[in-house]
Amino acid sequence: MQPSDWSFFYLLHTQPQVMQFVADLESEEKIMARFNTRSQPWSKEDNSWLTLSIVEKESGQLVGFSGFLSRWSDYKKAEVGFLFAPQFQGVGYGYESLKAVLEYAFLKCGFHKMTATVTEGNTASVALLQKAGFNLEGRLVDNYQIAGRWCNDLLFARFNQ
Numbered sequence: 310m311q312p313s314d315w316s317f318f319y320l321l322h323t324q325p326q327v328m329q330f331v332a333d334l335e336s337e338e339k340i341m342a343r344f345n346t347r348s349q350p351w352s353k354e355d356n357s358w359l360t361l362s363i364v365e366k367e368s369g370q371l372v373g374f375s376g377f378l379s380r381w382s383d384y385k386k387a388e389v390g391f392l393f394a395p396q397f398q399g400v401g402y403g404y405e406s407l408k409a410v411l412e413y414a415f416l417k418c419g420f421h422k423m424t425a426t427v428t429e430g431n432t433a434s435v436a437l438l439q440k441a442g443f444n445l446e447g448r449l450v451d452n453y454q455i456a457g458r459w460c461n462d463l464l465f466a467r468f469n470q
């Protein structure tokens with residue numbers, strides 16, 4: 310992720326349609342702090358996010374972000390995450406970027422397990438993860454609150470095999 314990606318990062322994090330299954334909308338200051346943290350140099354040992362900008366080849370336009378939160382030190386695992394602009398959802402960018410992220414994490418970094426946490430009801434993310442070989446490992450009831458409503462989380466995983 311580059312400093313020039315800030316405006317797009319901010320835009321995605323302030324769109325209710327994008328954030329409905331992710332988290333409550335936050336202030337610009339909190340979004341900026343997240344951006345600054347995620348745009349730092351990354352090492353798998355740091356237990357931090359590797360956030361990658363996803364760019365459309367033909368136009369050079371940013372379409373979303375993908376990456377993972379490393380938990381290398383303790384477990385050699387990581388949690389994947391992705392966020393795409395509404396007009397680029399459901400057209401294959403999520404799957405292509407997730408395949409690339411998994412290849413990098415497993416083959417280049419040597420992670421053992423990749424996980425994903427999905428808010429129940431986010432059928433698009435569930436379908437994407439299953440297409441990429443993730444399996445449902447569990448369901449956490451009333452695990453997270455979005456817009457004052459308790460939500461269940463679905464836990465997915467894929468192993469380096």
